[in-house]
Amino acid sequence: MYSSLKQLFVLLFILLSGRNAFAQQQEGAPLTMHQIKIAPLRIIDFVNPGLEITYENHYAGNWATEVGGAFMHGFYSLGQREGYKGLRASAEQKCFFRELRDPEKYYSGFLSFETAYRNVSYYAPGAPSYEPFRDDYKVVKQTCAFNIKWGIQSVSNHFVFDFSVGIGLKYKSVQWATTGYNNGYKEMGYFAEPGEYWLPNIPLNVKLGYVF
Numbered sequence: 573m574y575s576s577l578k579q580l581f582v583l584l585f586i587l588l589s590g591r592n593a594f595a596q597q598q599e600g601a602p603l604t605m606h607q608i609k610i611a612p613l614r615i616i617d618f619v620n621p622g623l624e625i626t627y628e629n630h631y632a633g634n635w636a637t638e639v640g641g642a643f644m645h646g647f648y649s650l651g652q653r654e655g656y657k658g659l660r661a662s663a664e665q666k667c668f669f670r671e672l673r674d675p676e677k678y679y680s681g682f683l684s685f686e687t688a689y690r691n692v693s694y695y696a697p698g699a700p701s702y703e704p705f706r707d708d709y710k711v712v713k714q715t716c717a718f719n720i721k722w723g724i725q726s727v728s729n730h731f732v733f734d735f736s737v738g739i740g741l742k743y744k745s746v747q748w749a750t751t752g753y754n755n756g757y758k759e760m761g762y763f764a765e766p767g768e769y770w771l772p773n774i775p776l777n778v779k780l781g782y783v784f
Contacts, residue, residue: 605630609781658692
């Protein structure tokens with residue numbers, strides 16, 4: 573997992589370095605735009621719910637860098653998962669198909685490369701037990717995703733709508749930390765037992781925000 577984190581930080585460095593390079597090549601860019609956005613689908617996600625906020629900066633005509641963070645939390649019942657919590661961090665480099673000329677209103681498609689890291693934990697019930705204490709166990713999951721996305725973005729009256737979908741690859745590490753009696757059989761579904769996995773990833777994002 574440490575090697576995956578190292579790769580993530582390297583990619584973040586490349587993204588930020590590329591941002592400075594493009595800005596230097598096009599110092600006369602006509603538009604600089606800042607966006608603060610939230611991801612409403614993250615709140616109602618039944619698998620990985622949370623509260624996510626991102627900041628996006630446009631520069632050099634048709635380039636933008638977006639960074640975000642999320643507080644992962646089970647706002648409602650998640651079935652057999654209790655105490656769901658964690659953090660998520662992401663960085664995304666966008667290339668728009670057309671230059672952003674009007675700071676008040678535009679509609680534009682873009683391609684982007686995104687890296688994201690998530691670390692969550694929760695408690696799951698074990699097999700039924702006649703012991704006078706609960707047979708629960710803690711699950712810790714870490715994921716690191718690399719995505720290529722296509723999207724559209726529209727701004728009107730300082731409000732922004734951002735939609736994107738893509739495909740990528742996700743590294744997933746699962747660990748169980750036992751508590752209680754914990755002698756029963758546990759079944760958590762596909763790719764949920766302790767181990768490391770490489771899986772396909774299909775990100776879908778809708779974001780709403782304010783432009784300034």
